[in-house]
Amino acid sequence: MKIVVAGGTGFLGQPLVTTLLAEGHDVVVLSRKSRSGHPPVRIVEWTPNGTPGPWATEIDGADAVVNLAGEPIAARRWTDLQKQRIRESRVLATRSIVEAFNQAARRPSVLVSGSAVGYYGPLGNEIVTEEQSPGTDFLAKVADLWEMEAARAASERTRVVSVRTGIVLERDGGALPKMLPPFWFGAGGPLGSGQQYWPWIHREDWIGLVRFALSTDSVEGPLNATAPNPVTNAEFARTLGKVLRRPTLLPTPGFALKLILGEMAGALLLSGQRAVPSKAGRLGFKFRFETLDAALRAIFCRLPG
Numbered sequence: 001m002k003i004v005v006a007g008g009t010g011f012l013g014q015p016l017v018t019t020l021l022a023e024g025h026d027v028v029v030l031s032r033k034s035r036s037g038h039p040p041v042r043i044v045e046w047t048p049n050g051t052p053g054p055w056a057t058e059i060d061g062a063d064a065v066v067n068l069a070g071e072p073i074a075a076r077r078w079t080d081l082q083k084q085r086i087r088e089s090r091v092l093a094t095r096s097i098v099e100a101f102n103q104a105a106r107r108p109s110v111l112v113s114g115s116a117v118g119y120y121g122p123l124g125n126e127i128v129t130e131e132q133s134p135g136t137d138f139l140a141k142v143a144d145l146w147e148m149e150a151a152r153a154a155s156e157r158t159r160v161v162s163v164r165t166g167i168v169l170e171r172d173g174g175a176l177p178k179m180l181p182p183f184w185f186g187a188g189g190p191l192g193s194g195q196q197y198w199p200w201i202h203r204e205d206w207i208g209l210v211r212f213a214l215s216t217d218s219v220e221g222p223l224n225a226t227a228p229n230p231v232t233n234a235e236f237a238r239t240l241g242k243v244l245r246r247p248t249l250l251p252t253p254g255f256a257l258k259l260i261l262g263e264m265a266g267a268l269l270l271s272g273q274r275a276v277p278s279k280a281g282r283l284g285f286k287f288r289f290e291t292l293d294a295a296l297r298a299i300f301c302r303l304p305g
Contacts, residue, residue, distance in 0.1 A: 007068030011173035048093035056100035113150035119143035122271030166199035192254030194234030
């Protein structure tokens with residue numbers, strides 16, 4: 001298949017592209033910056049401003065598109081300007097892609113577009129499936145707008161999948177490396193009350209779910225990209241400490257995180273969703289890492305080479 005990937009150079013996009021290439025697909029990466037790719041990757045510069053450009057010719061005739069473009073959520077403190085960047089980067093990039101679909105002579109058969117479990121808002125210990133309505137906080141509103149833009153690409157020719165991603169775990173990026181320093185110094189522990197649920201997923205399973213969405217015609221609409229067994233933050237800290245052989249006795253007070261990070265602390269660290277992959281399980285997807293212990297041991301205890 002010819003697969004176009006927007007946002008194909010980051011923590012999720014790059015290993016996804018590598019996997020797709022290994023499977024023999026023709027992969028084109030859309031990037032804001034002109035750069036040379038390593039054959040057989042072709043990198044095409046684009047400006048995701050809400051309208052199609054010369055890059056749209058790559059979408060015309062492609063088999064599938066994966067849209068992961070957007071300003072990183074935790075790159076910096078959430079000022080009003082940064083929140084605008086987070087929102088507009090997702091909405092405008094997705095709108096650009098949808099407009100390219102609409103002007104294509106031969107539309108791709110599937111659009112797999114990014115989203116997040118933040119769509120649901122903070123929900124305590126309630127088990128959350130794809131049927132849950134959107135929340136009302138900032139991240140929920142962003143995810144809702146993001147998904148509504150992607151849904152405009154749906155047609156008799158094209159199905160749309162919105163991948164609601166949880167906390168993706170791997171050692172070379174994402175949230176996990178930022179959690180490690182306190183644990184290495186023996187000062188790790190839960191954040192705030194520790195009772196908030198963290199819907200995690202190993203990156204290998206996240207890639208597997210995207211591949212599943214690309215190749216399975218029955219996958220459509222929202223898809224929770226989370227492991228079957230979400231855990232509380234306290235359990236996450238205990239399991240991480242056990243795998244690293246470090247104590248987990250020092251909780252970080254919620255007020256301290258709010259002083260340091262502002263609004264972001266409440267949305268990303270001190271609240272969460274007990275999201276489960278209901279649709280993936282129903283449609284037959286098999287997770288490699290169903291428990292947090294197995295996922296973290298795979299990351300930190302893998303043999304050299």
